[in-house]
Each structure stands twice: as structure tokens, then as C-alpha cells.
Amino acid sequence: MVLSVALLLFIGLGKVLGGGGDGKEDDTPQASTVASSPTTTPTGKGRTGGKKHSQPQKPRRTKEPLPQPSGPCVDSDVVVTPKIARAQAGAEVSITLLVTSKISEACTFAISPDSFVLKMTSGDDRIWTSQQCPGRIPKVTVIARQEVPGRAVMTWSGRRSNEDCTPEAGWALPGYYHAVSAALGADATDVQFELGPAIAATITPKPKIKRVKNR
Numbered sequence: 606m607v608l609s610v611a612l613l614l615f616i617g618l619g620k621v622l623g624g625g626g627d628g629k630e631d632d633t634p635q636a637s638t639v640a641s642s643p644t645t646t647p648t649g650k651g652r653t654g655g656k657k658h659s660q661p662q663k664p665r666r667t668k669e670p671l672p673q674p675s676g677p678c679v680d681s682d683v684v685v686t687p688k689i690a691r692a693q694a695g696a697e698v699s700i701t702l703l704v705t706s707k708i709s710e711a712c713t714f715a716i717s718p719d720s721f722v723l724k725m726t727s728g729d730d731r732i733w734t735s736q737q738c739p740g741r742i743p744k745v746t747v748i749a750r751q752e753v754p755g756r757a758v759m760t761w762s763g764r765r766s767n768e769d770c771t772p773e774a775g776w777a778l779p780g781y782y783h784a785v786s787a788a789l790g791a792d793a794t795d796v797q798f799e800l801g802p803a804i805a806a807t808i809t810p811k812p813k814i815k816r817v818k819n820r
Contacts, residue, residue, distance in 0.1 A: 671711070674748050678712035680790030683749055685721060687784040687796050694779040695803035698761040702786070703754040704747050711750045714788065716757050718742045723786045725761065725777070732777050733761060738770035763800075779803070 688701040700723075704714055714720070718739035725732040735742050741762070747755025765774035779802045787793035 671753060672750060674711040674713045676712060678706060678709060678714045678749050680720075680788055681792075682706050682708050682712070683714050683788040683791045684794060685716075685786045685788050685791075686754075686794045687723065687786045689784060689796070689798040691801075692763075692798060693801045693804055695763065695776050697763050698800075700759050700761055700784070702757045702759060704749045704757070705754045706749040706751055709749070709751075711748055713746055714749045714755065715744075715746045716742065717744045719789075721786070721788055723759075723784065726783045726785060727777075727780065732782065733764070733766040737766040737768060738762070740770070776803075 684705045684707060686703045686705070688703055689698060690701075692698040702716065702721075704716070706712055718735060721742060722735050723742070724734040724736075741759055743757055743759050745757050747757055749755050762772075764772060764776050767774045777800060779800050781797060781799050784796045784798060785793055786796075
């Protein structure tokens with residue numbers, strides 16, 4: 606009994622001196638891991654989730670149909686304007702005839718030497734006239750409208766005209782001219798244009814053939 610009491614006292618004193626533990630339990634606070642809140646990754650640049658809203662489409666503009674002719678034009682209602690884009694002396698000149706109406710919304714006009722005249726002038730000098738060269742006027746029917754002109758194409762020879770419309774009259778020289786046109790019974794239209802210098806023809810020399818002399 607004396608030995609048992611002494612042993613118990615020894616064990617109790619050891620616990621007091623040793624801090625009251627055998628190493629299995631640790632009173633040091635452990636660091637706990639706190640789960641961070643989930644991060645939302647944006648999709649696209651500056652876009653948020655959800656349905657895409659399509660922008661309203663602009664209505665397409667439909668072209669209004671052109672007025673249709675109800676019959677032939679009245680002579681005094683027709684305006685024929687010659688258009689010359691480019692012209693050089695010593696060559697034929699292409700002329701576009703723009704046919705419009707002043708009053709009628711749409712009507713037909715038959716271009717021919719009997720209904721239309723065209724002349725080229727330089728001051729008081731009459732260079733060329735379709736009355737002397739009627740074969741240059743095309744025979745075609747176009748639709749004349751107030752806004753959208755009818756079109757016909759003719760060719761001026763680039764020469765002067767004479768009674769027989771022969772080439773002997775000679776070429777028109779470079780300079781400024783006036784193209785005066787009119788439907789018979791209508792007002793005339795005067796358009797100035799320039800006849801540029803003649804384009805020199807490019808002559809390619811023929812290669813020389815060397816002859817080999819027979820010995």
C-alpha cells in the first residue's frame with residue numbers, strides 16, 4: 606500500500622511538471638482553409654449572359670416604277686441634248702442623244718432625219734449639219750421622260766460637210782465647237798465641246814532582214 610501511494614504521487618507530479626499531455630493531443634490552434642467564393646468568368650468582351658437582342662432591320666427602299674408612255678410625244682414637248690464625252694480631231698466622234706420631255710410624264714419619240722436635226726458650228730462658221738449628211742442620224746424610237754432621258758447614239762465623221770457629204774470637205778481642226786440639236790418644232794439645245802488634237806499614229810518599223818551573200 607505504501608508503494609502504491611508513492612507511485613500515484615509520482616505519476617501525478619509528473620503530469621503537473623510535464624504540462625498535462627502525452628503528445629497525442631495538441632492545443633496549438635490549426636489554420637483552417639476558407640473556401641473562396643467562386644469567381645465568374647465573363648464571356649466575350651463586355652458582354653453578359655442572356656439572349657442576344659437583334660437590332661431591327663431597316664426597311665428596304667423599293668424603286669418606284671417609271672411611268673409608261675401613253676403615246677407619241679408632241680413635237681414642242683421634246684428636248685434633245687447632245688452629249689460628247691471625248692473628241693479628237695482627225696477621227697470620228699461618238700455623240701449620245703439624251704431625249705427628255707418638258708410636260709408629258711412619258712411619251713415616245715421617233716428619231717430620224719425627218720424629225721431631228723444636228724449641226725456643228727464654230728462662231729459663224731457652220732462646220733457640219735445632218736441636213737447635208739442625213740445618213741448619220743439613227744432611226745430609233747426612244748421613251749422621253751421628264752427625269753430619266755431616253756438615249757440614242759450617233760457618230761459624227763469629224764469632217765466638214767458639203768452638199769454631197771463627201772470626205773473632200775476635210776477634217777475639222779482642233780478647237781472649241783458647239784453642237785446644236787433640236788426636234789423639229791421644238792426648242793434647240795446648244796452644247797459646247799472641245800475637239801482635241803489629233804492622236805499621232807504609232808508606226809512600228811519593220812525588222813530588217815539581212816541577206817546572206819552566196820560565196
